[in-house]
Amino acid sequence: MLSPKFDSPLDHIAPDAHLEGAAPQQHAELDAGLRARHACISPKFLYDPLGSRLFEAICELPEYYPTRTEAAIFAEHGAEIARSIGTGTTMIDLGAGNCAKAASLFPLLQPAQYVPVDISADFLQDAVARLRLRFGHIEMNAVGMDFSGSAWQLPDFVRAHRRLFFYPGSSIGNFAPHEACAFLRRVHAQCGPDGGILIGIDLAKDAAVLDPAYDDALGVTAAFNLNVLRHVNRLLDADFDIRAWRHRGFYNEAAGRVEMHLEAKHAQQVTWRGGSRRFEAGEWIHTENSYKYRQSDAVRLLEQAGFATSAVWTDAQGWFAVIHARALVH
Numbered sequence: 001m002l003s004p005k006f007d008s009p010l011d012h013i014a015p016d017a018h019l020e021g022a023a024p025q026q027h028a029e030l031d032a033g034l035r036a037r038h039a040c041i042s043p044k045f046l047y048d049p050l051g052s053r054l055f056e057a058i059c060e061l062p063e064y065y066p067t068r069t070e071a072a073i074f075a076e077h078g079a080e081i082a083r084s085i086g087t088g089t090t091m092i093d094l095g096a097g098n099c100a101k102a103a104s105l106f107p108l109l110q111p112a113q114y115v116p117v118d119i120s121a122d123f124l125q126d127a128v129a130r131l132r133l134r135f136g137h138i139e140m141n142a143v144g145m146d147f148s149g150s151a152w153q154l155p156d157f158v159r160a161h162r163r164l165f166f167y168p169g170s171s172i173g174n175f176a177p178h179e180a181c182a183f184l185r186r187v188h189a190q191c192g193p194d195g196g197i198l199i200g201i202d203l204a205k206d207a208a209v210l211d212p213a214y215d216d217a218l219g220v221t222a223a224f225n226l227n228v229l230r231h232v233n234r235l236l237d238a239d240f241d242i243r244a245w246r247h248r249g250f251y252n253e254a255a256g257r258v259e260m261h262l263e264a265k266h267a268q269q270v271t272w273r274g275g276s277r278r279f280e281a282g283e284w285i286h287t288e289n290s291y292k293y294r295q296s297d298a299v300r301l302l303e304q305a306g307f308a309t310s311a312v313w314t315d316a317q318g319w320f321a322v323i324h325a326r327a328l329v330h
Helices: 022-037 049-058 065-085 101-108 120-136 177-189 207-213 220-236 296-304
Strands: 090-094 115-120 163-167 196-202 247-253 257-264 270-272 275-279 284-291 307-315 320-327
Touching: 022 220, 022 270, 022 275, 049 120, 049 220, 065 101, 065 196, 065 207, 065 307, 065 320, 090 101, 101 115, 101 163, 115 120, 177 296, 196 296, 196 307, 207 247, 220 247, 220 257, 220 284, 296 307, 296 320
Parallel strands: 090 115, 090 163, 163 196
Antiparallel strands: 196 320, 247 257, 257 284, 270 275, 307 320
C-alpha cells in the first residue's frame, strides 16, 4: 500500500504531457515541422506509451550498444561515482522512461528525494508505481513534463538542496551542439549553489558500429521510428498511412551525428487538423539526430554551460562516457 503522500500517481503533470490530442504548443510545433521545407518531427514525439516500450526493446538489441555500455560503466565505477557525488541528493531524472537506470544507482547514491521527469506521463506513472514498491524509503515525486523547450521549470515540491540532475543515455545528443549548450545552461540555472549533473554522452566511433545500432536487423528501431506517425495521427487527427513509409537510420560523418528519417515509399497527400502536405516519393521526414562527441568536446560543452567537471568514466573501448560535473556559482 502506498503512503498517503503518494496517493496521486503523478505529483505534477504539465499540460503538454497529456497524450490524447495535442496541446496548442504541441500542435503548433508539429504543424510547423510538417510544413517546413524539409519536414521534421521532434524526437520527443517518439515517446508515447508504445514508443517508450519499443525503445525499451531497442535497448535489449545486440546492435544497440549505448545502454549496456553505460550500464557497465555504472556497474564498474559505481562506488567511485558515489564518492564523487555523495549521498542524500535531490536526484532529478530527466527523460526517466522506466526509471531503471536511476534505480540501479539508488543503493549507492541513496538520494533523499527522487524526481523522475518524462514527457510520456502514462508510461512514467506505471514506472513510478512499481518503483515505490521497491524503494519505499525514498521520497518520490514524479513530473510529467516536456523539458526540451526554453520555459520549463521544476515544481515547488522539488527540494532545492543538493540537486543532482541525472541525464543518462546520451539523450543530450538529440540536440545540436549549440542547442545542447543552451539546454545545459537551463539545467545549470536550476541546480542551485550546491548542485550538479551526472550525464551520459556517446562518443564518436566508426560508422560500422553506429549504423546497425540505429537500423537493427530485427526492425525494432524501424517500428519505433514509424510509430511516431501513429502518435502524430492521434495528436493532430492526421491520416498518415504508416505502411507508406520506411525507416532510414545512418551515421552522417560530416555532421558528426546519426540521423533518423522516414522516407515516403510513394507520392501521397497527408492531411491533419489545420493543414495538409503532398509528399513526393522518396521525400524524407527528419525525426531524430544523435550527435557523437569526442571526450574533450563533451567536457568543453559542460564548461561552456557553467559546470566544472569532477570526474569522467569510460568503458575500455572508449565508446561512451559518464561525467559528473558541479555547477559553478556565477
